[in-house]
Every structure is written in C-alpha cells, then in structure tokens.
Amino acid sequence: MKCLRVEANQWFKRLTLIPNRTQVILGLGAGIHVLEFAKQTEGPIFVIDPRRPLVAEFFSRQEFNPVTQPEFRRIHAGSYEQILPLLEGRRFQVQQYRPCWNSFTEDFITILDSLNLRHPTTASAKHSIEQMPPYDLVSLSAIKSTDDKILLLQELIQ
Amino acid sequence: MRIVLLSMLRIGDTMMHLEIVEGLKQKFPDADIEFIINDEFSQLIPLLSRQVSRVHLFPRTKAQLLIKSRTSHLEEPIWILNDWLTEVQSSEIDLVINLTHTRVSGYLMGLLSAKNKIGLVIGNGKTQLIGNEWLRYLNEHFASGFRSQFHYIDVLSQICEIEVRRKAAEIRNSRRIFIQPLTSDAKKNWALSKWKTLFTELCLALPEYSIKVLASPAEFSLLHGLFHEEELAVLSLDEAAEALQSAELLISGDTSLVHLATQTRTRTLMIALGSSDSIKTGPYLDGSVVISARAECRPCDHTKPCFQPSHLCGQSITVDQILTLAKSYLKTDSKNSFNLQGGSDLHGQETRKPLRDPSQEARNCL
Numbered sequence A: 001m002k003c004l005r006v007e008a009n010q011w012f013k014r015l016t017l018i019p020n021r022t023q024v025i026l027g028l029g030a031g032i033h034v035l036e037f038a039k040q041t042e043g044p045i046f047v048i049d050p051r052r053p054l055v056a057e058f059f060s061r062q063e064f065n066p067v068t069q070p071e072f073r074r075i076h077a078g079s080y081e082q083i084l085p086l087l088e089g090r091r092f093q094v095q096q097y098r099p100c101w102n103s104f105t106e107d108f109i110t111i112l113d114s115l116n117l118r119h120p121t122t123a124s125a126k127h128s129i130e131q132m133p134p135y136d137l138v139s140l141s142a143i144k145s146t147d148d149k150i151l152l153l154q155e156l157i158q
Numbered sequence B: 001m002r003i004v005l006l007s008m009l010r011i012g013d014t015m016m017h018l019e020i021v022e023g024l025k026q027k028f029p030d031a032d033i034e035f036i037i038n039d040e041f042s043q044l045i046p047l048l049s050r051q052v053s054r055v056h057l058f059p060r061t062k063a064q065l066l067i068k069s070r071t072s073h074l075e076e077p078i079w080i081l082n083d084w085l086t087e088v089q090s091s092e093i094d095l096v097i098n099l100t101h102t103r104v105s106g107y108l109m110g111l112l113s114a115k116n117k118i119g120l121v122i123g124n125g126k127t128q129l130i131g132n133e134w135l136r137y138l139n140e141h142f143a144s145g146f147r148s149q150f151h152y153i154d155v156l157s158q159i160c161e162i163e164v165r166r167k168a169a170e171i172r173n174s175r176r177i178f179i180q181p182l183t184s185d186a187k188k189n190w191a192l193s194k195w196k197t198l199f200t201e202l203c204l205a206l207p208e209y210s211i212k213v214l215a216s217p218a219e220f221s222l223l224h225g226l227f228h229e230e231e232l233a234v235l236s237l238d239e240a241a242e243a244l245q246s247a248e249l250l251i252s253g254d255t256s257l258v259h260l261a262t263q264t265r266t267r268t269l270m271i272a273l274g275s276s277d278s279i280k281t282g283p284y285l286d287g288s289v290v291i292s293a294r295a296e297c298r299p300c301d302h303t304k305p306c307f308q309p310s311h312l313c314g315q316s317i318t319v320d321q322i323l324t325l326a327k328s329y330l331k332t333d334s335k336n337s338f339n340l341q342g343g344s345d346l347h348g349q350e351t352r353k354p355l356r357d358p359s360q361e362a363r364n365c366l
Helices: A002-014 A030-040 A053-060 A080-087 A107-117 A123-131 A148-157 B011-027 B037-047 B060-068 B076-088 B103-111 B134-141 B151-158 B193-205 B220-224 B237-245 B258-262 B317-333 B358-365
Strands: A022-026 A045-048 A069-073 A092-096 B004-005 B032-038 B054-058 B093-099 B116-123 B126-130 B176-180 B209-217 B231-235 B249-252 B268-272 B288-292
Touching: A002 A030, A022 A030, A022 A107, A030 A069, A080 B011, A092 A107, A092 B151, B004 B011, B004 B103, B011 B032, B011 B037, B011 B151, B011 B258, B032 B093, B032 B220, B037 B054, B037 B060, B037 B076, B054 B076, B060 B076, B093 B151, B103 B116, B103 B220, B116 B134, B116 B151, B126 B134, B134 B193, B176 B193, B193 B209, B193 B317, B209 B220, B220 B231, B237 B258, B249 B258, B249 B317, B258 B268
Parallel strands: A022 A045, A022 A092, A045 A069, B004 B032, B004 B093, B032 B054, B093 B116, B176 B209, B176 B249, B209 B231, B249 B268, B268 B288
Antiparallel strands: B116 B126
16 A cells, blocks of 8 residues: 555656646546545546446545545546546646556557547547637647637647 | 837847847836747846846747647647736736747737737738838848848837937956857858867967857857867856956857847957848947858858858858957957958958938838
C-alpha cells in the first residue's frame, strides 16, 4: 500500500496542471493516485476507465471533498458518444495514469485520442465533421467553436 | 490612460520600439504603457519593465506546441489564447498600436477591444490599415526586398504622430570594448576567423583596453573553441545592457545588441552584411557608424539563404579596415569630429540622414 502511495505521489508530481481546467484522469487502477490527486487539487475530477467496475463502484461511495468529488465513468474504447455528454462545454485536461494501462494500452490510447479529438477514425472525428460550422475550415478544431473570435484565434495560431 | 503596443517581431525590433515608448510618454505623460511580445522572448521582461508598466507574453510558442501534442486537447491552444485575451482585456484599453505588421499581429489587433486602434487590423473578413498614410509606406517599403528612404523608427513615429529624437552617443573613457560576433542569421555574420583576428589585433593595438567578446548563453558553445574562456563575457540581455552602459565601444554585426547599445547610448560600429539594411534598421544613434559591404546583391532577402557561391559581402570587408576604423573612432572626442582616417576606402560606409522634416518628406514620398 505504501509503495502504491509513493508511486501515486511521484505520478502527481510529474503532472503539469493547466489552471481552470476540469481534470480527467484516464486509468483507475487501484485508485490510490485518484485519492492523491483529490487531496492536492481543487475542482471537479472525472475518472475514466474501461475496466474495473468493482473498484469504480467502491470509489464512487467514498467521501471526498464535495468540490473535488471524483466522478467515475466506465467507458469502452471508441464509445465516444458516452464521453461527449460528460464533458460537453467543459475545458478539460486529460491526465494519463499509465501504470494501470498494461495489456490495455491500445484501448486507453483510443480513449485518450477520442477525448482530445485527435483520433481520426473514431466517432469523435465523425462527430467533429457533423458539428463543423459552415466556414471554410479544414481543421477539426472548429467544432463547438462557432464564435468568430475563436475561429480567428484558430487562424492565428496556425 | 492605457496604451498597449504590439511588438511581435524579434528582440532587436522590440528594442527599437522602446524609442516609440519614449515618444508616447512625452505625448501622454500620464499613460500606462504596456507591451505585448511573443512568449519566446520572455527574457526581455526585466529590460522592458524598466520602461513600461506591464509586459504581456503572447502564448504563441505554447499554443504551437500544444497543437502538435497528441496528449493535449485539440482545442487547448484556443482555450489558452482565450484565457490570455481575457486577462489582457481585464481593464479597458484606450489605445492599441500595432508596431509589427505581421498576420499574427493583425489578427490579434482584430481580437483586442480598444477605444482606438492604430496599425494593421485583420478581422471580420477585412484587412484594414487604421491610421495615417505612413502605414501604407511601412507596408510597401518594409517588406523584404524593398528599400526605404527612412529609418523604421522614423516611420513608426510618424504613424503614431509622436516626436522621437535621435539620441547622441556618449563619449566615454572607460577603456572597455565589447565585440558581438554572432547574429541571428548566417548571411549577416562576418567570418568568425576574421572576428578572432580583429580581437587579437585590437588587444595588441590597445593594451590599455579591456576587450571582451559578448556571447549569449546559447552562443557560448559556438565561440568557446575559438576564444579563451576569459576572453568571453557570457551575459543575459539584461546583464549585457548593464555592461554596455559603461562601455566605450561596441563592435557588432546587425544584432539586437546594436539596438540595446542605442538605449545605453554606447558608440557602435556595426558591420552590415547580407540582408542587413542600415537605412531601415541601423543603430538609431548619432555618432554610431555602419560599415556596409558593397556587394550588388545587398541587402538580400532576409527569408532566403545567400545564393552566391561564396559570402561576397562578408569577404569584401577586411580586418585591417575595421581595425583602422575602430582605432580612429576611439580617438575622436566628439561625435561630429569623426572621420574615416585611413578608412575612407571602405566599401560603402553608409550615412543616414535623420528625418528633418517628415511631413515635407512624406509629401514627396507618398
């Protein structure tokens, strides 16, 4: 247990957290790193893992700081439609908890790419194209960005 | 009154923009003047903070890195830029001036809300030049490959409708000389072997002087093999500014240090090679000297590499010429008495006429 805590602590220290972002932890594992994360941050946390339903259930029942209460979701790789409503309208940052990705790396990477809108073949891409506003844009990053200023910013950083 | 200046080119340009800050302070003595610069030049903050109220770092590099990073959300760069814009606009901006005239700065002008704007603005499907006719002059003459009759600062001061006075170099007796051999562009570099010979010859000819070769921390590895460690002064920009304040002379290629020396009123001998155009962006300091090679291809396009089989302009200036010039320059006790003793055969020593009657010149020019 102590060993897991040390590992969780080291993992947290390596992270770069962007202010004012909803934090999404990809990978539940034994959940110690989630406790560590909740202890050291403020704001809502989402934890996504395609496996471990029992651990997820256990953690859902734990009492956390009401602000940082982590919300758990069990999502299968590629099922982007499940993730989208969860994070709709939020500015979020995905943190990878790689120690628990063993044997499921591909699934986790697919979820990571879907969350970050960087998977070209999953539902996220289809969703992006469907949602694309009627502008002459070739970038998927225009999704949800109908605001002129955001579009301008997109041009600007390219 | 809050004035925001967009200075989104390179360090040397931002150094030149400090002259505009001075002019604006005279016109608007109560104004809070702020700079927006690119985040890759964060090392400028200590220097600029002495003259302006605030320096905002436009997160351009950060956004570009995030765009490429698979582990960050595709929209993260946009979120970051939005956050940054919100912070910059936390209080009302009275006047925003685009001193840069690039696409990025134009878009940013379009995004910033301000009571008044001057300069290139791109937004809502339109590209506009807001201000007087000098903006058109800047656009037409300061693009790469075009010549100008006026210095960049003179044109900017006309655009901002302020008075900027060219300062005079201070004649000092500190017995300290700095040499800055490397520029940001290989075309503008004089051969390192020539700099080494010049350094050695200067040390022999002027034993009473302390002569050091300036290098940024990034340049150290390039110069370390050629110069001994004790001959090098590895300084940050801020430290270089302090060092130049007491220097008698700076000998340099076309670098940001030349413009820093203008701020510290240090006499400068600049070697203009490649794309360096001293009429446009030479040292804005009376009493400084520019030695310009007379190669027919000069000044060349700064965006392209040298197309000649060898670096003709660099080869046309000899160590002896610079040495003779430096020695005779140091002997002068007034900026007006300097002449090219023994150096009059130098290729195309350029002299710049300060803009005496800009409005008259403008009528002829526009």
